[in-house]
Every structure is written in C-alpha cells, then in structure tokens.
Amino acid sequence: MTTATNPRVLEHPAREEIRLEAVLHALSDPVRLRIVRCMARGDGDAFSCSYFALPVTKSTSTHHFRVLRESGVVRQVYQGTAKLNMLRRDDLDALFPGLLHSILTAAEAQADRLGDA
Template sequence: MTTATSPRVLEHPAREDIRLGPVLHALSDPVRLRIVCAMARGGTGEAFSCSYFALPVTKSTSTHHFRVLRESGVVRQTYQGTAKLNSLRRADLDALFPGLLDSVLEAATAQAHRLGDGPRLD
C-alpha cells in the first residue's frame, strides 16, 4: 500500500546537504537576487508570502524562482493557511558559507547604485 504524500509539505535540503553550486546558481538570477535582498532587509526569521514581492514575471515564472531558491537551500517555504510563506535560511547559509550572503547582498546593492538600473532591492 502506498502512502500519499501531502502536497502541503515542501521538500527542503537539510543544512548538511546544502551545496555552494546550487546556492550560487540561485543567487545568480536577477529576480531571485531581488527576492533574497528584500527578504534580508526584512529581518531574521521574518516570513513573506510570494505575493508580497512585486516581480516583473508571470505567476508561473515566479513559482519557478521560489522553487529554485527553496531547492537550493536559500529559503524555507511553509504553508500558513492557503498562503505559502518564504523565509531566508540565513543561519544555515552563514554557518555553511561564512560571509557569502552578506558579500552577495553588498555587491547587489553596490551594483544597483552604480548602474542605477540594477535589480530593485525593495
């Protein structure tokens, strides 16, 4: 007999399974970087619904970006009622790759200021 898996439970890599390559890939996309920058400004432990982010992409593309962030270990997604909430896995990323997230966020901010048309960070 097969046990059905609840569609409300999302798979996340355990901390020890998070790898640098997928994290860098997730952060290399301007839309995903924009999401991460906004989450980082929100504070540690704060969770945001997917609809919180005004993204310049379709809903299905937005879903793809959040899935890449979740599967790489950059964010944790949980359901609260019908909303899917996203929180930055800062503690996990900082423990595994000290300084990486802060460096990426600083570089994104510097690029946005330098170019004037870089990824919106809000």
C-alpha cells in the same frame, strides 16, 4: 532531502545537504537575487510569494521560488493558503561564512551604481 508525505509540506534540503554551487546558481538570476535582497532587509520576517512585485508571470515566479527553496536559500511553509518564505540566513552563514553578506553587499552596490534599486 526530506520526503514530504503531506502535499502541503514542501521539501527542503537539510543544512548538510546544501551545496555551494546550487546556492550560487540560485543567486545568479536577477529576479531571484532581487527576492533574496528584499527578504534580507526583513530581518527574519516571513513573506508570502505575492508580497514581491516581480516583473514575471505567476508561473515564472513559482519557478524562481522553487529554485530558491531547492537550493537551500529559502524555507517555504504553508500558512493557510499562503506560501510563506524565509531566508535561511543561519544555515547559509554556518556553511559558507560571509558569502551571503558579500553577495548582498555587492548586489546593493550594483543596484546603486545602475540605479536599479
């Protein structure tokens, strides 16, 4: 991992450091999967943490975003006082071809089946 010397610079794993088991763990939580599903619909857009209407407290939301960042699923950067989140689709697709697409497709099908869009 790169070391952040500035507290406003967040640590992310380099592409070659992203581990499959960490990605799968991050995506195994329904709240984190919901975040990633929403980001995937954004086609490369950056979203502030407050953009997501999550059924959890702010501190729990912060935890979920940290897990996504530390696993290599998202990249977070500060823009002013907002922390912006971007899906690391290119990195994930390069390392695990088809994985993210398969997970997102399955998650959408499950949401449709359960009426949990």
